Amino acid sequence: MRTSAAEVPIGPVSVMAMTEVDVVEHVAESWRRGVGGSIVTVNVDILRAAVRDAAVAALIAEAEIVVSDGKPIVWMAAVSGHPVPERVTGASLVSTLAEAAAAAGRSVFLIGGDPGVPEAAGRALADRFPGLRVAGADSPPFGFEKDERQVTDLAARVVRAQPDLVLVGLGFPKQEQLIAKLRPLLPQAWMLGCGAGIPMAAGQFQRAPEFVQRVGAEWLHRLLLEPRRLARRYLVHDLPFAVALLATALGGRVTGRPLSSPLAGAPVVTPHAGAGAAAQTDHSAAA
Numbered sequence: 001m002r003t004s005a006a007e008v009p010i011g012p013v014s015v016m017a018m019t020e021v022d023v024v025e026h027v028a029e030s031w032r033r034g035v036g037g038s039i040v041t042v043n044v045d046i047l048r049a050a051v052r053d054a055a056v057a058a059l060i061a062e063a064e065i066v067v068s069d070g071k072p073i074v075w076m077a078a079v080s081g082h083p084v085p086e087r088v089t090g091a092s093l094v095s096t097l098a099e100a101a102a103a104a105g106r107s108v109f110l111i112g113g114d115p116g117v118p119e120a121a122g123r124a125l126a127d128r129f130p131g132l133r134v135a136g137a138d139s140p141p142f143g144f145e146k147d148e149r150q151v152t153d154l155a156a157r158v159v160r161a162q163p164d165l166v167l168v169g170l171g172f173p174k175q176e177q178l179i180a181k182l183r184p185l186l187p188q189a190w191m192l193g194c195g196a197g198i199p200m201a202a203g204q205f206q207r208a209p210e211f212v213q214r215v216g217a218e219w220l221h222r223l224l225l226e227p228r229r230l231a232r233r234y235l236v237h238d239l240p241f242a243v244a245l246l247a248t249a250l251g252g253r254v255t256g257r258p259l260s261s262p263l264a265g266a267p268v269v270t271p272h273a274g275a276g277a278a279a280q281t282d283h284s285a286a287a
Contacts, residue, residue: 001026001035002064008082012050012057015042015068015077017084020096023065027190028100031164036189037064038179041090044070046172059176090194094167094201095125097192101165102129109161110137111154111178112169113198121167121202135161145174151181159185166191169198 003026007014018026023039030037040046040063047070050057060066067088068074077084101108108125110118118137126132138157144150158166159182166182166189168175175193182191199205 001030001033001037006082007066008077008080008084010042010068010073010076011047012054013042013047013060013066015066015073015084017082018065018067018088019085020088020092023067023088023093024096024100026065027097028104030190031104031106031188034188036183036187036191038176038183038191038193039063039065039067039090039093040176040193041067041069041088041093041195042073044072047073049172056173059173059180062180063176089197090192091197091200093192094121094194094197095128097165097167097190098125098132098201099129102126102132104164105131105133106164107133107135107161108165108167109135109158109163110167110169110198111140111158112167112175112194113139113202113204115139117199117202117204118169120204121198124201124203135163140170145170145177151178154178155181155185158182162186164189167194167198168192169194169196171195 003016003018003022005016005018005022007016027037027039040060042050042060046060050060068077068084069087069089071087074084074087098108108122110122112118113121116139118139122134122137126134136157138154140150140154144154155178163186166179166186168178168191170178170193172193172195175195179191179193182189196205
């Protein structure tokens with residue numbers, strides 16, 4: 001069930017003016033109605049992928065909820081004159097949605113992470129939120145998405161479990177591609193692409209301190225934890241892109257142009273656009 005929240009165009013995607021509480025309340029109400037949906041949390045890296053590939057932007061647009069996971073995107077919206085209320089991260093939603101599921105006696109299925117990690121995350125969430133039922137956990141092997149039989153078998157395991165909440169931490173766009181396959185099979189379930197949210201829930205590594213998150217420096221914390229994997233993405237690609245976006249937002253505010261128009265000629269994708277063929281890059285949604 002799609003929300004009625006205002007949508008703010010940021011390049012080729014639109015993020016919704018929702019708080020984390022708004023997201024959780026919408027999901028809880030949808031559960032009571034027996035209606036599911038999916039959530040995409042857009043960070044700078046995901047936005048950069050959407051600018052490069054219209055099919056990726058369309059994949060994002062299919063989600064019932066699209067929120068800003070990344071301070072630069074919150075800043076862009078504010079500078080453009082169309083603010084969103086706060087940053088809503090996939091890592092944080094793992095906990096708050098699990099808490100809401102526990103309160104309603106609902107179940108969760110976790111997908112992603114190294115072998116044993118989603119199981120550990122499920123146990124940790126169930127211990128933290130009594131009443132949460134863990135319907136299952138799965139750690140698909142690297143490259144599984146290229147084997148249609150493996151994807152079909154994984155989907156069948158999830159469907160047999162009939163979860164109310166599906167947490168998918170495979171990195172963008174793999175997690176959204178899998179969610180797109182699962183949505184028609186589990187129309188009553190809510191699904192979240194949560195990037196590194198599953199290993200975080202398992203305690204494999206910790207999020208940045210709250211004050212670091214507030215000032216928009218969580219990316220630096222992640223970079224220090226995983227420099228070899230993240231240095232090129234953050235420093236070579238994302239940082240210059242974020243600076244350019246902020247400049248675009250400021251220019252649009254001064255001239256009156258919408259923020260969506262100047263991003264390297266990126267098309268504005270409407271919320272109900274079809275997904276098409278998704279790109280084969282991988283972008284963690286927890287950055």
